[in-house]
Amino acid sequence: xxxxxxxxxxxxxxxxxxxxxxxxxxxxxxxxxxxxxxxxxxxxxxxxxxxxxxxxxxxxxxxxxxxxxxxxxxxxxxxxxxxxxxxxxxxxxxxxxxxxxxxxxxxxxxxxxxxxxxxxxxxxxxxxxxxxxxxxxxxxxxxxxxxxxxxxxxxxxxxxxxxxxxxxxxxxxxxxxxxxxxxxxxxxxxxxxxxxxxxxxxxxxxxxxxxxxxxxxxxxxxxxxxxxxxxxxxxxxxxxxxxxxxxxxxxxxxxxxxxxxxxxxxxxxxxxx
Amino acid sequence: xxxxxxxxxxxxxxxxxxxxxxxxxxxxxxxxxxxxxxxxxxxxxxxxxxxxxxxxxxxxxxxxxxxxxxxxxxxxxxxxxxxxxxxxxxxxxxxxxxxxxxxxxxxxxxxxxxxxxxxxxxxxxxxxxxxxxxxxxxxxxxxxxxxxxxxxxxxxxxxxxxxxxxxxxxxxxxxxxxxxxxxxxxxxxxxxxxxxxxxxxxxxxxxxxxxxxxxxxxxxxxxxxxxxxxxxxxxxxxxxxxxxxxxxxxxxxxxxxxxxxxxxxxxxxxxxxxxxxxxxxxxxxxxxxxxxxxxxxxxxxxxxxxxxx
Numbered sequence: 001x002x003x004x005x006x007x008x009x010x011x012x013x014x015x016x017x018x019x020x021x022x023x024x025x026x027x028x029x030x031x032x033x034x035x036x037x038x039x040x041x042x043x044x045x046x047x048x049x050x051x052x053x054x055x056x057x058x059x060x061x062x063x064x065x066x067x068x069x070x071x072x073x074x075x076x077x078x079x080x081x082x083x084x085x086x087x088x089x090x091x092x093x094x095x096x097x098x099x100x101x102x103x104x105x106x107x108x109x110x111x112x113x114x115x116x117x118x119x120x121x122x123x124x125x126x127x128x129x130x131x132x133x134x135x136x137x138x139x140x141x142x143x144x145x146x147x148x149x150x151x152x153x154x155x156x157x158x159x160x161x162x163x164x165x166x167x168x169x170x171x172x173x174x175x176x177x178x179x180x181x182x183x184x185x186x187x188x189x190x191x192x193x194x195x196x197x198x199x200x201x202x203x204x205x206x207x208x209x210x211x212x213x214x215x216x217x218x219x220x221x222x223x224x225x226x227x228x229x230x231x232x233x234x235x236x237x238x239x240x241x242x243x244x245x246x247x248x249x250x251x252x253x254x255x256x257x258x259x260x261x262x263x264x265x266x267x268x269x270x271x272x273x
Numbered sequence: 274x275x276x277x278x279x280x281x282x283x284x285x286x287x288x289x290x291x292x293x294x295x296x297x298x299x300x301x302x303x304x305x306x307x308x309x310x311x312x313x314x315x316x317x318x319x320x321x322x323x324x325x326x327x328x329x330x331x332x333x334x335x336x337x338x339x340x341x342x343x344x345x346x347x348x349x350x351x352x353x354x355x356x357x358x359x360x361x362x363x364x365x366x367x368x369x370x371x372x373x374x375x376x377x378x379x380x381x382x383x384x385x386x387x388x389x390x391x392x393x394x395x396x397x398x399x400x401x402x403x404x405x406x407x408x409x410x411x412x413x414x415x416x417x418x419x420x421x422x423x424x425x426x427x428x429x430x431x432x433x434x435x436x437x438x439x440x441x442x443x444x445x446x447x448x449x450x451x452x453x454x455x456x457x458x459x460x461x462x463x464x465x466x467x468x469x470x471x472x473x474x475x476x477x478x479x480x481x482x483x484x485x486x487x488x489x490x491x492x493x494x495x496x497x498x499x500x501x502x503x504x505x506x507x508x509x510x511x512x513x514x515x516x517x518x519x520x521x522x523x524x525x526x527x528x529x530x531x532x533x534x535x536x537x538x539x540x541x542x543x544x545x546x547x548x549x550x551x552x553x554x555x556x557x558x559x560x561x562x563x564x565x566x567x568x569x570x571x572x573x574x575x576x577x578x579x580x581x582x
Contacts, residue, residue: 006380010366017368100364104425107330107358107435108381111350272286272333 003110007118008125011092015126020088024081028134031073035138039145062146067240070153073138074239077131078160078232082192085127085164086171090185092119093175102273113265116172120261123168128161152238159235166226166253167192169260176268192228195221200229226256274344276433276464277306277329282338284324284488298324300488301338306481308432311455311465313475315573316485322468323361325485326435329466330358343432354383357426361437361468363418367411371402371421374410375428384429396424399454401447415442423451427458434458437468452478476500476569484573486580492572499572505565506537506545511558518555522548533560 015021096102096119105115135157143149167188174184198205202218209215230249237244284299298321306312316322327333329340329347345352365374375393379386386392397403400420405413413421419442426434439455440448455465455478469475475482476496484492492499510533514522519530526548529536537545549559567575 002383003381006377010377014366014368017366095366098364100360100362101366103327103330103332103360104358104363104365104378105381106332107353107356107360108378109351109354109383110381270334272327 003114004118004121007110007115008122011119011122012126014092014095015088015123018088018091020084021126021130024084024088024130025133027080027084028130028137031134032137032141035069035141039141063148066142066146066148066150069138069142070239071236073134074156074160074236077134078163078235081131081134081160082164082167082228083189085130086167086185086188086192089123089127089164089168090171090175090188091181092123093172093184094179094181097175097179097273099273106273112269116176116261116265116268120165120168120172124161124165127164127168128157131160132157150241152241156235156239159231159238162250162253163226163228163231163235166228166231166257169257169264170226173260173264173267176264176271191226195225196227196229199225200227223252224256227252274308275305275341276308276310276343277304277312277466278341278344279304279325279329280339282325282328282340283336284321284328284333285336297488299328299335302485302488302490304483304490304493306464306466308464309459309462310480311459311467311478313467313469313479313482314485315469315472315475315482315569317577318470320485321488322485323437324488326358326437326466326468330356330435354429355432357382357429357431357434359419359422359426359434359436359439361441363422365410365418365421365425368409370407370409371397371413372406374421375424378425379428382429382431386428392428396428397421399427400424401450416444416447419443420447420451423454431463433464433466435466435468438470439467440469440471440474448474472568472570472573482569484576486577491580492576496569500567500569505567506540507563507565508535508537508545508549508552508559509533509561510535510552511560514555514557522551536565 096105096115106112135154139150139153142153170191171184171188174187175181178184199218199222202222206215206218227249230246231253234244234247234249236242280303282299282302283297286296286298288294288296302321302325314322314325324333328335329342330353331347331350340347342352343355366377369377372388372393375396376386376388376390379392393406394403397406400423402417402420402424405417410418410421419439423436423439426436436455440451443451452474455467458465459478459480467475467479479496481493481495482499483490513533514530522528526540526544527538528548529538537548540548549562552559
């Protein structure tokens with residue numbers, strides 16, 4: 001465990017040496033300051049109260065405002081935040097595998113599985129810290145301003161980090177196989193922005209075809225490709241205090257992470273450097 | 274117990290080419306290195322020197338045979354706790370400072386130290402890098418990186434230290450300092466394994482030398498054994514010897530003649546005296562005479578030529 005923590009510690013250090021992580025922190029700080037400014041200068045107290053709709057549904061205005069603010073944070077954080085996180089993490093493995101660097105690392109009394117797990121833990125920790133910094137700050141600001149202390153909002157920290165962990169496991173595997181940060185990044189973006197949303201809407205896609213085989217393929221792909229789109233929906237539902245329809249994507253993604261990391265370790269273990 | 278035991282070690286690399294060729298990087302290498310000695314491994318480029326070290330350090334897996342460090346199979350990664358390594362063209366993360374590098378690699382070796390630990394100061398001073406400890410290593414020169422690399426290999430006080438081209442990029446004064454460090458380490462009972470192209474460097478510090486060519490260990494012995502077995506006597510004469518005389522002398526002695534220089538090989542003092550007497554009898558004037566000891570470099574080149582032939 002000590003070895004894993006040492007590798008993780010220096011992965012965090014490596015991440016911090018990159019401008020992209022600093023940019024992530026800077027953007028988060030900007031958003032926090034923006035919210036602080038809005039909460040300080042906009043008189044939301046005047047907007048509080050209830051609206052009774054025609055269908056007799058009662059809407060709490062301040063709660064709706066809070067929901068809007070939460071959505072304003074979660075949606076860009078899931079898309080933009082993970083975009084930056086993938087960008088910064090895609091180089092961890094190829095950099096480690098550079099000649100002269102990997103020789104030194106492998107000559108130390110550390111097993112190859114510990115190296116992979118350390119790299120994984122370090123990458124996940126830095127993203128967790130970034131996301132936690134932003135969400136906890138916003139949660140505090142909303143709590144102080146509106147007196148709404150919704151703990152579920154905080155759970156989106158874990159959901160978004162978990163979505164990153166799923167993609168990061170894949171980044172590690174591709175990094176070990178190809179030693180290419182560009183390829184790791186491209187495949188991750190492809191899954192995150194195209195395949196996962198497409199497979200999430202596979203039932204709509206399947207309407208355009210009668211082929212049963214296509215439907216089976218889509219269904220099969222849905223369960224093997226990281227379900228980041230669904231994880232995004234879970235993060236959003238949790239943040240807004242809505243009921244999560246299914247936690248199945250969490251289970252599938254956990255299995256995906258375990259399998260991909262196991263595969264990475266086996267391949268890394270067999271390679272000569 | 275030896276510090277390093279290698280038995281019939283073979284490493285075959287499978288190439289990815291369509292013909293699925295194989296490269297035999299090491300072929301049945303057997304070698305034992307005693308504790309507290311400096312061993313120099315020589316060989317031309319591509320001889321398999323780095324592969325041998327990498328197999329010993331678990332960076333590359335052997336195809337067959339076995340290797341042990343301090344009595345433990347090299348497949349057990351924990352044995353590397355007692356091993357230091359300076360690879361050729363090593364790369365440290367460039368966002369670290371000199372002291373960070375030592376702290377990081379010591380930690381990875383299972384040796385817990387902090388930036389304030391006396392070991393960091395001690396080893397940086399030893400390699401003359403004390404004043405650069407807080408400078409980011411991206412600003413270091415090649416020689417400075419090499420010195421830091423050496424400190425990194427020693428920081429956790431290992432029993433065996435592998436050095437791949439340790440004086441690469443280091444100026445002559447630096448080389449002398451590194452040699453002194455190696456001798457000091459040896460005196461402390463450490464075992465040092467050096468891979469180097471600089472034969473004169475290896476000759477100056479090594480107790481034992483091995484020579485690898487095309488994956489095979491073709492020579493093994495002390496520097497003395499490998500260089501003094503064939504002593505060469507050089508005799509310079511004042512005029513060219515007639516062909517008939519050369520022919521006559523060659524029936525009794527083994528020598529090479531190059532204009533006015535005669536090189537006698539495998540001759541003892543008696544034989545040389547007799548040879549010179551015969552020259553004098555023939556009226557040849559001897560202008561100078563010297564006993565040339567074969568250097569490691571001579572042995573190296575000769576061995577390679579012999580293997581090729």
